[in-house]
Amino acid sequence: MGSDDITVVICAYTHRRWNDLCSSITSVVTQAPPPFELLVVTDHNDELGDDVVDFVARTTPTVPVRVLRNTGPQGLSGARNTGVAAARTAVVAFLDDDATADDGWVQTMVAGYTDGRVRGVGGHARARWPGGRRPGWFPAEFDWVVGCSYPGQPTVCEPVRNFIGANMSLRRDDIIAAGGFHTGLGRVGRIPLGCEETELCIRITRSSAGARLVFDPAMAVAHRVTEDRTSPRYYLRRCYAEGVSKAAVSGLVGAADGLASERTYTAVVLPRGIASRIGGLVGLVPATAAARSRAEMATQSAMIVAGALVTAAGYARARLSGATVPERADSQIPIAVAQPALRKSGT
Template identity: 50%
Template sequence: MTDRQTRDFSVVICVYTEDRWEDILAAVASVRHQSRPALETLLVVDHNPALLERLGGEYKKCAADGEVRVLANAGPRGLSAGRNTGIAAARGAYVAFLDDDAVAERDWLRHFHEGYADPRVMAVGGRTEPAWASGRRPAWFPEEFDWVVGCTYRGLPPGRVRVRNVLGGNASFRRTAFDAAGGFATGIGRDGDRRPLGCEETELCIRLSRALPDAVLLIDDRAVIHHRVPPAREHFGYFRTRTYAEGLSKALVARSVGADKGLESERRYTTRVLPAGVVRGLRDAVLGRADGAGRAGAIVTGVAVAAAGYLLGTLRARRGGTAFEIAPIAATAEAGMRADEPDETQRDGREPDRSRPGGADPGADKSAGDEEEAA
């Protein structure tokens, strides 16, 4: 078997701003240096013509053999449509997703691939470690809430375990999974730095398990990426905003797939993991360790704020205030443009029509607190 034949992963990196230029280059470099080489890296640019042109020039030589391809988001603005564009263009048997501000360790794809030895496995996720801009974790920031910054949180079992859903910034799927379940729902998912509605991975994975009842979804903690946490996200204000947004998101997902499935993992998380974190923080405070009380307080605050968001989100959903769409992946690249060509919006620089589902405000950092314990 030739080296080219062993390349069966298409890696999708969705990008939206030139402010992350160095991060984007680092993310692509980490994919190009994998011990198990990728077939291709697909950079999907979210309605930013300047970034599209700049990346096209940067990777012009790589585009000749298809190693790195720069694509325009073929759908409405936002992360979900960007991912769907990448899926539609992917030529690999597996589609992996990497955040634009993260770097993958050298064996990332190799560990993903090992999980697919079982033909029932339809998705494999990995472990995401925070790379704090300040050089270390804020003393008050509880590890149980690392999902707030798009990272793996304390409380997950180690090793390779079966889960309800993977996290989209460090995940892979069989390409056929999207044929069975469709793509990511637009109308939820990150849209730049706007007020978030996330949990698009949760909704997709639950939908996938319903479409394929025998499907197995895994997280392998050896498939590691390092996710940059900028200074603004090290502050308590961001912590509150993100937990509130998570509550809004969970309400939308629960209404879509039912509260039993939509909140299955969250119940275990709030009744087991978080109480243990509060006890640990209070114990540290009694022992005089740094900011134990602060961590305990942050956990309590995070739960309360997320609950408030969930209640408000439930009311909004009942009133029909938020909706999302699920389109077949085959239609994504056909909806008015080719996946590798800029649309009219990107040619003339005008804003996309935000009256369309997925073109409105909400967008967030990844779903959070979503993985469930080993089955």
């Protein structure tokens, strides 16, 4: 397999991220080696699609770029399915419209597919905070709130249950065989629901004995965090929405798989994070930084507890209310273009 077996899909829905989107596109078309193609899918926003076409024409990238309009239901899942359907390569990679791929992103991704059992390769998403500094109250254990990697994720290449949606790739045939991303899940506009990639990854690994999804931290992207996502209000709102999303996924795939990673995270990662901060509070801290450091450690400990409780509340309410996600249709991929990949080499 080579870089010409990779199609990159970027989904976009708003002009509010225009500068980020342009940077994201640029980070893909300047990859060495380059992917076969970049698909930019706009989500029911024709004006945005036209502007992307103009931007691509002005920049004249050496990598082919196609701008598509989401032909499925509005939302990230529908847009991703449109990209998968239009792709013509063995692997489809997904990059968020506010994320930029590091140099060598495609090359690292390709190396991960050497083993034919590997059905997907994902990587690290580091937060790019406003002003270059994380808010003092924001615990790193909850960086998933802003779509970024967090403590507890692998620090070396190893199998995982699912990827962070901002930076992942999957074999196209597997996505199509699984029916695509569930359009009853996933972000629609600014509504902070998610877990559509979790549900799809679980279905893919269930479908084939020995199938592996591999996390490689060297396959990295920078994911911008906007100012509006750095408030405690957004933090708690997103935690609650995550609980609701986890309940939806568990209802579809069962709690054993739907909560497998979350059990370890809750039982190990969060207690370890609190313990380390308490240790800092009672330990020796340089006098010049004592007040600030201790205040931040205490606040972060409280926010870890608050985030865990609010997430659990969202999960419990969704389960107790009997709210369900409609059963997935046999395929969420637009039928007219869900054709086998035209390019394949190696495994």
